Amino acid sequence: MSTETIDRPVTAENTCYHIKESNQGTSLDIKDFNLWYGNAQALFDINMSIQKGMVTALIGPSGCGKSTLLRSINRMNDLIDDLRIDGQIKVGDYGIYGPGVDVIALRKRMGMVFQKPNPFAMSIYENVIYPLRVDGISKKSILDETAERSLRAAALWDEVKDRLDESALGMSGGQQQRLCIARGIASDPEVLLMDEPCSALDPIATAKIEDLIHQLREQYTIVIVTHNMQQAARVSDNVGFMYLGKLIEYGETGVIFVNPKLQQTSDYITGRFG
Amino acid sequence: MASTDNGTLPGQKPRGRVVRRFTADLSATGEPALWALGGALAIGVILISGFLFLIAWNGFATFWPKPIAKVELLSGTTIAGEPTRAGEYRVGQDILALLSPSQKAGIEQNLGFANRVLYKTANFDLYGDDFRWVSEFEAAKVEYPKDLFLLERQQWGAFVGRIKGMTIRGEQLPFDYQLLQKEQSEARKRFAEIRKLERKDIGAVNYYLDQERLKIRKAILKHGEGSQEAQRIAKAAEAKIAQLQAQFTELQKRINDIRTQDRQYRVLLEEIGSRTLDTELSQIVRFYPANDISFFNKLGIYLSRWVEFLTTEPREANTQGGVLPAIFGTVGMTLMMVIFVAPFGVITALYLREYAKQGRLTSIVRISVNNLAGVPSIVYGVFGLGFFAYIVGGGIDGLFFPERLPNPTFGTGGILWASLTLALLTVPVVIVATEEALSAVPRSMREGSLACGASKWQTIYYVILPKAFPGIMTGLILAMARGAGEVAPLMLVGVVKLAPALPFDGFFPFIHLERSFMHLGFHIFDVGFQSRNSEAGKPMVFVTTLLLLGLIVAMQSGAIHIRNRLKRKYASDNF
Numbered sequence: 102m103s104t105e106t107i108d109r110p111v112t113a114e115n116t117c118y119h120i121k122e123s124n125q126g127t128s129l130d131i132k133d134f135n136l137w138y139g140n141a142q143a144l145f146d147i148n149m150s151i152q153k154g155m156v157t158a159l160i161g162p163s164g165c166g167k168s169t170l171l172r173s174i175n176r177m178n179d180l181i182d183d184l185r186i187d188g189q190i191k192v193g194d195y196g197i198y199g200p201g202v203d204v205i206a207l208r209k210r211m212g213m214v215f216q217k218p219n220p221f222a223m224s225i226y227e228n229v230i231y232p233l234r235v236d237g238i239s240k241k242s243i244l245d246e247t248a249e250r251s252l253r254a255a256a257l258w259d260e261v262k263d264r265l266d267e268s269a270l271g272m273s274g275g276q277q278q279r280l281c282i283a284r285g286i287a288s289d290p291e292v293l294l295m296d297e298p299c300s301a302l303d304p305i306a307t308a309k310i311e312d313l314i315h316q317l318r319e320q321y322t323i324v325i326v327t328h329n330m331q332q333a334a335r336v337s338d339n340v341g342f343m344y345l346g347k348l349i350e351y352g353e354t355g356v357i358f359v360n361p362k363l364q365q366t367s368d369y370i371t372g373r374f375g
Numbered sequence: 376m377a378s379t380d381n382g383t384l385p386g387q388k389p390r391g392r393v394v395r396r397f398t399a400d401l402s403a404t405g406e407p408a409l410w411a412l413g414g415a416l417a418i419g420v421i422l423i424s425g426f427l428f429l430i431a432w433n434g435f436a437t438f439w440p441k442p443i444a445k446v447e448l449l450s451g452t453t454i455a456g457e458p459t460r461a462g463e464y465r466v467g468q469d470i471l472a473l474l475s476p477s478q479k480a481g482i483e484q485n486l487g488f489a490n491r492v493l494y495k496t497a498n499f500d501l502y503g504d505d506f507r508w509v510s511e512f513e514a515a516k517v518e519y520p521k522d523l524f525l526l527e528r529q530q531w532g533a534f535v536g537r538i539k540g541m542t543i544r545g546e547q548l549p550f551d552y553q554l555l556q557k558e559q560s561e562a563r564k565r566f567a568e569i570r571k572l573e574r575k576d577i578g579a580v581n582y583y584l585d586q587e588r589l590k591i592r593k594a595i596l597k598h599g600e601g602s603q604e605a606q607r608i609a610k611a612a613e614a615k616i617a618q619l620q621a622q623f624t625e626l627q628k629r630i631n632d633i634r635t636q637d638r639q640y641r642v643l644l645e646e647i648g649s650r651t652l653d654t655e656l657s658q659i660v661r662f663y664p665a666n667d668i669s670f671f672n673k674l675g676i677y678l679s680r681w682v683e684f685l686t687t688e689p690r691e692a693n694t695q696g697g698v699l700p701a702i703f704g705t706v707g708m709t710l711m712m713v714i715f716v717a718p719f720g721v722i723t724a725l726y727l728r729e730y731a732k733q734g735r736l737t738s739i740v741r742i743s744v745n746n747l748a749g750v751p752s753i754v755y756g757v758f759g760l761g762f763f764a765y766i767v768g769g770g771i772d773g774l775f776f777p778e779r780l781p782n783p784t785f786g787t788g789g790i791l792w793a794s795l796t797l798a799l800l801t802v803p804v805v806i807v808a809t810e811e812a813l814s815a816v817p818r819s820m821r822e823g824s825l826a827c828g829a830s831k832w833q834t835i836y837y838v839i840l841p842k843a844f845p846g847i848m849t850g851l852i853l854a855m856a857r858g859a860g861e862v863a864p865l866m867l868v869g870v871v872k873l874a875p876a877l878p879f880d881g882f883f884p885f886i887h888l889e890r891s892f893m894h895l896g897f898h899i900f901d902v903g904f905q906s907r908n909s910e911a912g913k914p915m916v917f918v919t920t921l922l923l924l925g926l927i928v929a930m931q932s933g934a935i936h937i938r939n940r941l942k943r944k945y946a947s948d949n950f
Contacts, residue, residue, distance in 0.1 A: 175826060177822055177825065177826060180821075180822070180825070205828055205829075205830055206828070208825065208826055208827070208828040209827075209828030211826075212826070212827075213822075213823075213826035213827075215819055215822065215823060215826075216819075217819050219817070219819040219820050219822070219823040220823075221820060221823065221824065221837070221838045221841075221842070222820075222838070222841045222842040223837075223841065231824070231827050231829070231837070232827040232828055232829075234837070235824075235827060235828060235829040235830070235833045235837070236828070281823065284823075284827060285826075285827075288827070288828065294826075
């Protein structure tokens with residue numbers, strides 16, 4: 102799947118760039134992306150190409166803009182008043198920010214998993230097939246098949262197959278988060294966005310989710326925001342280190358954690374700040 | 376003297392140091408605040424339970440058969456009646472002047488006060504009053520003779536006295552309790568049959584007669600007076616009218632037959648002062664020897680009175696009989712109000728919270744809605760009468776029922792306008808509660824739904840509304856409680872003392888929303904304050920209040936049950 106590592110020159114002035122490239126090419130291409138909340142700039146000239154079929158982790162101290170960047174990819178930030186952006190994110194050839202973009206159609210191409218498990222107040226089954234339900238698909242066979250496939254992919258099928266009609270809110274936190282992952286992949290998206298998916302879970306549930314990420318990387322491009330450095334090291338192929346709204350270093354996981362190119366990255370990873 | 380480490384003598388307080396105690400300060404633990412909170416709660420609970428106890432005690436006791444006392448007065452007259460209540464009062468100078476020295480001495484010993492007992496003497500048609508106060512010093516002898524009966528009558532209220540004799544099939548017989556009971560229940564069946572013929576059968580004939588007359592008027596309005604078409608319709612209708620009138624005469628004859636038969640069954644009554652009264656047996660609703668009756672018979676009478684109360688129409692200006700129409704009116708109007716207020720309030724709150732841009736305008740709308748909740752309810756009544764009944768209802772009449780004018784159909788108070796008025800009155804409660812419930816739905820849920828590619832409307836419909844539903848139900852429950860207990864505006868928009876017909880019956884279209892109706896709340900007001908004798912109505916006030924409270928509790932429990940089932944279905948986030 103992956104090819105050998107290439108040391109590339111820094112493409113953007115302020116980013117040290119040495120990623121592992123996928124033989125499937127680029128999935129998301131972030132170009133000169135700036136973002137402001139009111140007058141405060143939160144993201145500065147982000148340039149990043151996210152590789153298809155790989156796990157890309159975003160790390161950095163709190164408030165560095167990694168979640169903002171992640172939420173910009175499926176335009177979740179649209180919900181915020183007084184938001185301004187500049188630049189472009191492309192998924193394939195399709196510009197996410199552009200005139201006449203159908204946000205709803207766009208979001209259907211991307212699954213998202215949030216920091217806190219957020220199952221809906223409905224049954225487990227209805228939760229999983231929700232993306233299909235809102236797509237107007239009502240054929241029972243398709244829904245059943247999707248529910249089983251997604252729950253199996255999320256390693257939840259064996260635990261819940263006998264109680265699909267029960268409320269999803271009665272599950273444990275780890276199960277709820279895996280349910281949210283199942284929901285995120287139910288509509289077979291190209292990209293799976295994960296915003297600190299394990300921060301509210303205990304170590305055992307976290308291990309399960311990480312296993313899951315390992316299995317899912319074959320089929321999906323995964324972008325994960327995490328505070329947990331070990332987790333980033335365990336699950337990702339490439340790591341982007343962000344600081345104060347800038348992408349400081351973006352490179353292969355092995356290199357970043359063992360021998361980062363920049364002193365700043367090294368300081369953060371070794372715990373000297375952040 | 377040895378000195379200690381900190382330079383003070385033993386037993387002396389160390390200087391310049393704060394002495395730490397191992398108990399917290401009183402103000403820090405909040406002990407006084409706790410007592411105040413507990414006290415406030417206790418006062419609330421005591422007030423409410425005291426109120427409920429008062430209502431329940433009086434309400435449940437009302438129908439229990441009471442003994443009848445025969446009181447011989449010093450003045451020589453004798454009265455008989457149920458002792459209702461007793462009390463002390465200050466004896467007036469004018470009365471004192473008429474009393475004997477020994478009576479005076481007794482009163483003076485009691486500091487000018489005397490005890491008195493209120494007897495329900497009944498026999499309103501003979502005495503002109505239902506009750507009589509008897510002072511302690513007036514009474515010579517009180518006893519409870521076994522031959523005294525209480526007879527509840529269809530008219531004139533109860534009768535207290537003896538049964539002298541009876542006439543069965545025109546044949547005079549001596550009084551026989553068993554036989555009279557048997558004949559009385561037969562007589563009541565005849566009475567019920569007359570009532571049914573009058574109400575249902577003659578009512579139907581009248582209804583169809585009315586329809587035919589309206590057909591003629593409609594044809595005249597449509598085709599012009601004297602036109603061929605109108606004449607043709609009029610002819611057909613008149614033939615029908617003649618037929619109906621024949622039916623009417625036939626029914627009238629049957630009623631008369633039963634009446635004639637009924638008049639041969641009579642009972643001769645004698646009040647305590649030996650005046651007699653001859654009445655038809657069918658007029659007696661219930662009778663029993665009040666001082667010679669076993670516990671189980673009392674229980675039977677008690678239950679039969681409750682059944683009568685709950686299942687029959689009122690009589691005697693609402694002070695006797697049942698409240699069935701009022702129960703129907705109250706429940707029907709409240710449910711209709713909920714049907715109107717729920718979608719209206721929820722949709723308003725949805726727009727206000729989810730779609731409207733939050734700013735100055737939405738704040739003004741919100742404040743206005745909250746202020747609406749403080750407008751006196753009678754103002755809503757005036758609005759309902761003016762807008763719903765006269766403008767909207769008048770418009771409907773002009774468009775759809777021109778043949779009935781000038782008699783209004785919808786253009787006057789009715790159950791529809793009353794429930795709309797109450798819906799308007801309670802809509803602020805629903806809006807506020809729904810807004811609260813919507814804003815309590817976590818942001819993460821909205822985002823989760825949107826991230827799945829749901830539109831805003833789909834998010835609201837599939838995710839937010841189900842999650843907010845228990846909160847919305849709470850708002851509806853509050854609105855229902857407020858609406859069911861409201862009386863003042865109803866008096867303007869459709870509640871009447873005695874409704875001629877229920878809002879639904881067997882005639883097309885079966886539900887008649889334009890009809891006026893009865894309401895338990897208004898019934899309480901009417902019985903307690905508008906009846907000829909408030910003392911006679913007082914027990915009914917308690918029973919009706921008890922029933923209204925019971926109904927509200929039942930409706931509320933239903934709603935709460937639904938809410939809790941939904942809550943359980945979507946068990947709260949245990950994460």
